[in-house]
Amino acid sequence: MIDRLRTEDHPVLTGLVALVSVGLVVGLVLGGVALGATRFLGIGEDPSAETVSDDVDFYLPKPSPTDGPSGPLITLAPSEDGGESQSQPAEPEESESEEPEQDEITLSAGQTSVGVMENIDLTGxxxxxxxxxxxxxKFASGGWQDFPVTAVVSNETFSTFVQTSFQGVNRFRVVDNDTGTASNEIKVTVG
Incomplete structure (x- = not known):
């Protein structure tokens, strides 16, 4: 009768003891299964035992500066008639004005026309x-307004993309806000 009074007086304590007991039994069973699985799979065996991976060495060379592209990476727009822009390859003129000056930003677009909200690839x-x-x-309302996209210059080149739902001719450029240097503008027809 005394044992019956003790368990009836403390049902929370009885439940807690039962919960801990079940948790301990489940933990021991799962631990035994995990131990058997590791032995069966060979996990945790003697590290001095020779394996195939012992013959492989990982070698990571020290980084060293490399030469980047020698000229600007520019994508040319197709001609108005949709065909080849020139029937004969043009001979490059050797002129100082063709090379971008130091701190001059050159921008080009991967597409000349896109659908609404399609990617416009910008590189430069x-x-x-x-x-x-x-x-x-983006040029809007008579002036240049920040578009919610930025690009980081790496190896003196950059690339990003924009999307717009404004149909018609859209004008874009990029600006280095630290120096105030602006690129040329590019035009892309949307719609």
Missing amino acids: VYPGGEGSVLQVQ
Whole structure:
């Protein structure tokens, strides 16, 4: 009768003891299964035992600076008639004005026309602008306005993409807000 009174007086304590007992039994069973599985799979065996992976060495060379592209990476737009823009390859003229000056940003677009909210790929070159964050701007309401996209210059080049639902001709450029340097503008027809 005394044992019956003790368990009836403390139902929370009785439940807690039962819960701990069940948890202990389940833990022991799961631990035994895990131990058997590790022995069966060979996990945790003697590390001095020879395996195939002992013959493989991992070698990571020291990083060293490399030469980047020698000129600007520019994608040319197709001609108005949709065919080849020139029937004969043009001979490059050797002129100082063709090379972008130090701190001049050159911008190009991967597409000349896209559908609404399709990607417009923007790429360019920014000599001397390593690590700069360029703000994409769109011409609207008579002036250049920041577009919610930026690009980081790495190896003097950058790339990003924009999407817009504004139909018609859209004008974009990028600006280095730290120096105030702006790129050329590009035009893309949307719609």
